[in-house]
Amino acid sequence: MRTLLINVLVFTFNICFLATLVHGSNNHERKSYIVYMGELQAGAQITSLIQSHNNLLSSAIGDQKLARESKIHSYGKSFNGFAAKLLPDEVKRLSDEHGVISVFPSTRRQLxxxxxxxxxxxxxxxxxxxxxxxxxxxxxxxxxxxxxxxxxxxDEGYGPAPAKWRGQCVKGANFTGCNKYFSMVYQPDIAxxxxxxxxxxxxxxxxxxxxxxxxxxxxxxxxxxxxxxxxxxxxxxxxxxxxPDWSPAAIKSALMTTAIPMKIKDETAELGSGAGQIDPTKALNPGLVYDLSLSSYIRFLCKEGYNSTNISLLVGGKKRYRCSDFKPAQGADGLNYPTMHLQLKNPNSTISAVFHRTVTHVGYQSSVYKANVVSPEGLSVKVYPSSLQFSHQQQKHSFKVTVKGGSMANETSILSALLKWKDSHDHSVKSYILVYKGGLMF
Incomplete structure (x- = not known):
């Protein structure tokens, strides 16, 4: 019995001693950490940031040479921080430093x-x-x-340029510099x-x-x-x-309405990922597209307050466009876009908007599409009519979407709904509906 007791004590001591050795080795093993110091200050210079990182690391380690060897990288473009190989006590000292928000292990990610x-x-x-x-x-x-x-x-290995190529930039009626336009439309559109x-x-x-x-x-x-x-x-x-006969707007619509939704927990995910991640093969057969013509853009610009001179500069060419020559754009945004957005001018405003949309049938069969809406509590989304019947390609149908709700809670900045037009041929044409408070940056 005594021998058994001694053996158990020896075994227990060995286990404890082994655990102590393992723990001790971890305390002397440098591991990669990220030292996060928050957002970059306006006008911050990378050289001064690097120097401050080096000083901070030298202070925590207590040896300049070892600090230089332990330093991995300084971050100075998207945030303020650095990566270094640290010991547990150095992690503790850095965590206690003024200006350091957090120190966390650098983890490997699987490609x-x-x-x-x-x-x-x-x-x-x-x-x-x-x-x-x-x-x-x-x-x-x-x-x-x-x-x-x-x-x-x-161009090695490629054939000759298309016969229509004339060797200089092709210019069209594309709007690339209209900041007011961007405030009304979902940005980014796609991921x-x-x-x-x-x-x-x-x-x-x-x-x-x-x-x-x-x-x-x-x-x-x-x-x-x-x-x-x-x-x-x-x-x-x-x-x-x-x-080849599709317009840029039709192609964009196809990419947006067939995109794969992204799983992001952040409340502002819709503003960061757009309609989702592109699915090029699905975009070949979207079923329906939200198309736009030159006159559609001009009507939108007129609704936004642009005059003839500004519109002509955006569109290009010598022709002058007068808003009085065009039918006024309808709805809250006045644009036949694949998504719908309402920015509340006052955080306490009640929600009320009407969106007018027209879809073009690009499927190969006659189809009946039915509207399916998923919306959060407190946001009412109605579609009129709720069913669209198409008998041939390029046939167009218009519909109206009404969005209503009370004022948004103080802790809520975005409400997101989803409209899907679905038919019996496996088409699901997705349009996101977003309501957000004014002043929200994206």
Whole structure:
């Protein structure tokens, strides 16, 4: 019995000793942490930020040389902070520092894919191609950061340019600088891969953009809307190859109404992800589209208070457009857009708006679409008529959406509803309806 007791005590001591050793080794093992210091101050210079990060780290570690070796990266573009390999006691000291909001472990993330087109369901080997039309499509790119010598612009392996190409920029009636317009319409409209994208890069700046960085390359791993936009542009060109007669508005509508909803918990998710993530193959057959003509844009601009001179500058050309020559735009927004938005001028205002929309049938069969609405408590959304019957392609039908509700609670800044037009051929044409308080930034 005594021998058994001794063995148990020895075993217990060994377990405790092992646990102590393991715990001790963790206390002396440097691990990667992110030191988050909040938003960037206006006018903050990256050099001064880096210096403040280095000073903070040296103070916590107590050794400048070791601090330099432990430093991984300084963040000074989207937020203020840095990454470093730290010991537990150093994490504690940094957490107690004034100006440090939080210190948390840097975690490894599993890549969704190494090919963004596979992620979007449009692999390189897809059989859904219209090769004869593809070769006759011209894609215009407007980007101030283009580096023309980049290998991405090489035309090696491509056939001749389309016969209609005249070797200079194609200009049309596209509105790219109307700030008042953007305040009325869902921005962004759509989401696409834009995080850690291998992209063409300018030699005019260094890889990190930091003054002490001397490295330059024609490709870089970048994140941002400039990475997402080319995916959407390519998806639009893909849809255009199957529907060469569709307008830009029809293509945009197809991409928006067939997009995959994104699961984001943030209340302002709809303002950050738009109608969802693009699904290029689904956009080929949206069922219905919200189309826009030149006169539609002009009527909208007239409703927004633009005069003949401003409209002519936006549209281009020598023709003068007078608002009196056009039928007034209807509804709260006056635009036949795939989404509907109401910005409350007063946070305590009651909700009341009417939206007028017209859809064009682009399906291959006669169809009956029925409206399905999902709305939160306190927001009433009605659709008139609630059923639309189409017998042939390009047939148009108009409908009206009324949105009503009381004043929004103080803690609520956005109310979001969803209208789906569904038929028996597996079409589901989604339109988001958003009501938000004035002053909300997006």
């Amino acid at each position: 969704h894919t190494t090919r963004s087109w596979d992620f979007l369901g449009l692999s390189e080997t897809t059989k859904k191609r219209n090769l004869s039309t593809e070769s006759n499509i011209i894609v215009g790119v407007l980007d101030s950061g283009i580096w023309m010598d980049c290998p991405s612009f090489s 696409a891969p834009g995080i850690d994208i291998l992209a063409a890069y300018s030699k005019q700046t260094t890889i990190t953009g930091y003054p002490m960085d001397k490295r330059r390359a024609v490709f870089n791993i970048i994140s941002g809307t400039s990475m997402a936009c080319p995916h959407v542009a390519a998806a639009a060109a893909y849809v255009k190859s199957f529907h």
